[in-house]
Amino acid sequence: MNNKPIYNAAFYGRYSPGPDQTEASITGQRRECYAKAKSQNAIIRKEYIDRHLTGKNDKRPAFLELIKDVKKGLYDIVYVYTIDRFSRNKFDIARYKNELKKAGTRLISAKEYIPAGPEGIILESVLEGMAEYYSEELSRKVGRGMYDAALQQHHVGGVVPFGLQVVDKKYVPHPINAPIVREIFERYAAGEAAIDICNDLNSRGITTSLGKKFKRNSLTKMLTNPKYIGTYIFNHTYLDEVTQQKQVEVLEYKNVIEPIVTEELFIKAGKRMELNKRASKPRKNKENVEFLLSGKLLCGLCNSLMTGDSGTSRSGQKYYYYTCCNKKNKTLSKKCRAKSYPKEKLERFITKITKEEVLTDKVYEFLTKNVELLQEERKDNTFILTLQKNKKEIENKIENILKAIENGIYTESTKERLETLEQTKRDIDFRIKTEKFKDDAPSVTKEALIFYLNNFKNKDISDPTFQRQIIDSFVNCIIINEKTDKILIGYNYCGENDTKELSIKNTLDVFESDYNGGG
Numbered sequence: 001m002n003n004k005p006i007y008n009a010a011f012y013g014r015y016s017p018g019p020d021q022t023e024a025s026i027t028g029q030r031r032e033c034y035a036k037a038k039s040q041n042a043i044i045r046k047e048y049i050d051r052h053l054t055g056k057n058d059k060r061p062a063f064l065e066l067i068k069d070v071k072k073g074l075y076d077i078v079y080v081y082t083i084d085r086f087s088r089n090k091f092d093i094a095r096y097k098n099e100l101k102k103a104g105t106r107l108i109s110a111k112e113y114i115p116a117g118p119e120g121i122i123l124e125s126v127l128e129g130m131a132e133y134y135s136e137e138l139s140r141k142v143g144r145g146m147y148d149a150a151l152q153q154h155h156v157g158g159v160v161p162f163g164l165q166v167v168d169k170k171y172v173p174h175p176i177n178a179p180i181v182r183e184i185f186e187r188y189a190a191g192e193a194a195i196d197i198c199n200d201l202n203s204r205g206i207t208t209s210l211g212k213k214f215k216r217n218s219l220t221k222m223l224t225n226p227k228y229i230g231t232y233i234f235n236h237t238y239l240d241e242v243t244q245q246k247q248v249e250v251l252e253y254k255n256v257i258e259p260i261v262t263e264e265l266f267i268k269a270g271k272r273m274e275l276n277k278r279a280s281k282p283r284k285n286k287e288n289v290e291f292l293l294s295g296k297l298l299c300g301l302c303n304s305l306m307t308g309d310s311g312t313s314r315s316g317q318k319y320y321y322y323t324c325c326n327k328k329n330k331t332l333s334k335k336c337r338a339k340s341y342p343k344e345k346l347e348r349f350i351t352k353i354t355k356e357e358v359l360t361d362k363v364y365e366f367l368t369k370n371v372e373l374l375q376e377e378r379k380d381n382t383f384i385l386t387l388q389k390n391k392k393e394i395e396n397k398i399e400n401i402l403k404a405i406e407n408g409i410y411t412e413s414t415k416e417r418l419e420t421l422e423q424t425k426r427d428i429d430f431r432i433k434t435e436k437f438k439d440d441a442p443s444v445t446k447e448a449l450i451f452y453l454n455n456f457k458n459k460d461i462s463d464p465t466f467q468r469q470i471i472d473s474f475v476n477c478i479i480i481n482e483k484t485d486k487i488l489i490g491y492n493y494c495g496e497n498d499t500k501e502l503s504i505k506n507t508l509d510v511f512e513s514d515y516n517g518g519g
Contacts, residue, residue: 007042007076012066014050014085021052029081029110036110042077055088058096067096070103077106091298094477094490098499118358118474118493122367122453150234153256157426160419161225162209162218163260171227171257178260180206181228184219185261189268194219210420211413223273229266230259289320290464292347292471293478299324300481300488302336308343322346338482351467353489354474357500364453368446384432391428397421480504 011033015025026049037044046069048062058064063086070078078100080086086107087093100107146156154169163181165174180201187197198214208218226233236249291308299306304325312318320343326336401418404410459466476490482504489500 005041007040008074009037009042009044009077009079010066010069010075011037011044011047011079012049012063012086013047013081014053014055014060014063016054017052023051026051029085032081032110033079036108037077037079040077040108042079044079045075055084055086057089058087058092067099070100070105073103075103075105077108079108079110081109082111083107083109090477090490091303091479094479094488094499097490098488098501101499118363118491118497122359122363122456146234147236150232150236150251153232153253156234157423159209159423161227162222164227164257166419171232173258173260181222181260182265184222185228185265185269188219188223189265189272191272209416211417220273223269226266227257228260229263230255230257232256289343290468291320291322291343292464292468293322293350293475296471296475296477297322298477298479299326299336299338300479300486301338301483302326304336306338306341306480309340320344338480341480347467347471348461350475350478350489351461351470353500353502354470354491355461357489357497358474358491359457364457367453368450387428387432391425391432394421394425394428398425 011030013026013029013033015021030047034044048066050060050062053060066078069075078086083093087096097107149156149169152169153171155166155171160166160171163174163177164171166172184197184201188194194216198216198219201214206214208214212218222228232251232253234251236251237246289308289310293306294308295305297306298304302324306322306324307328308320309323309328310318310320321340322343323340324336324338326332327338327340329335398418398421401414401421405414461467474491474493476492478490479486479488481487485504487502487504489502491498491500
């Protein structure tokens with residue numbers, strides 16, 4: 001006899017506008033959500049489906065009907081295929097997750113690994129730290145192989161520069177593209193604009209080594225590449241065994257590649273590029289101040305982002321704050337009247353609330369008791385399977401090109417395409433090895449976890465590094481609405497406490513500002 005409670009649930013499905021979006025998408029979403037519901041002893045009572053509608057806003061009839069029914073208390077759970085089906089706007093996600101929370105309803109994604117509470121994110125950060133060593137070890141092994149190849153002036157992987165090709169692991173001029181490289185250098189050194197050169201190359205059907213159109217940065221890389229004058233340079237990064245600091249050794253070999261342009265032409269083009277850089281350089285460099293809430297803070301009065309700004313008082317003191325974009329926008333006839341909030345006070349307050357909300361004794365106790373079980377549940381080879389699928393697709397494309405070559409179809413573009421695909425395959429192989437290294441990393445012991453948690457728990461909320469760590473890891477968005485006297489914090493996990501709603505008045509000392517920034 002099954003004594004588990006049966007949950008009432010709803011399914012929400014959506015697909016975006018566009019010719020590639022069809023009813024088959026809903027069929028797949030429905031299948032996964034029903035399977036998830038069955039595994040959790042839930043019965044989907046009703047389906048809510050929006051077709052050909054974007055998730056970037058909440059103007060979706062079925063979605064709004066779902067929210068209305070949730071507020072009536074009809075459902076314990078709402079199932080979606082992935083969170084982006086529910087919404088693609090993180091502020092809407094926070095708002096409506098909070099509405100679901102008030103109604104006692106959970107939002108569950110059928111296909112995503114989303115930590116069911118702050119303990120999942122904390123465990124992720126611990127495990128990532130443990131796996132970092134193994135990724136570094138793999139990188140060192142690969143780096144040693146590249147270093148050995150560089151000592152012999154061999155191609156060490158990556159995209160071969162336009163105008164060159166690799167023969168027996170060595171760089172040699174490409175018979176067709178090398179003259180085009182000379183042409184580019186000559187035209188640029190003679191004073192022709194980079195954008196005009198790019199437009200001409202594109203109109204002639206000439207593409208970069210990646211088969212893409214030429215852009216300014218394509219020319220910048222080309223005009224500064226010493227390989228075109230026969231010089232091979234490799235920057236070898238390694239860890240000093242004594243100081244444990246990263247060091248860079250520059251290997252430079254002159255006259256080891258047949259030059260495509262003369263050194264005189266290379267220098268002439270370089271001087272012109274340097275003059276252009278100076279001319280376009282901004283007159284005044286702004287201070288490098290980090291606004292930790294950038295992209296996460298929204299004005300609840302007009303739904304615009306609040307961004308970092310600064311001002312100077314009459315006494316000459318510099319201050320920093322967050323201001324609504326619509327308050328600073330000079331083109332608007334009616335500007336937003338929202339207050340500006342002091343940067344340091346607001347960031348410290350968000351850190352304090354988040355620490356109190358997520359770094360609780362209850363969370364720590366759960367983690368230390370269940371660390372082994374959580375690590376087993378966390379193991380998910382979905383990403384590796386995706387990489388392997390991509391690798392298989394690349395291998396099929398390579399095989400098709402090889403068949404075409406066997407049948408006598410061979411051009412320079414065919415060869416370049418084959419080289420690009422083979423390089424992509426090597427990159428995917430490396431990523432698969434890296435992910436497997438992470439999975440093979442040793443488990444975190446209970447003792448190691450306790451040490452980490454105690455260190456984390458005792459951090460000072462005024463420490464900028466700790467503030468960044470807390471905000472980046474846990475905070476998804478913040479909405480401040482003076483009209484309703486509410487500040488809503490949305491967190492990066494699902495569960496009982498995935499949103500926090502507070503009164504602004506009760507924290508007036510934190511938000512109060514002596515200046516009217518951005519007006």
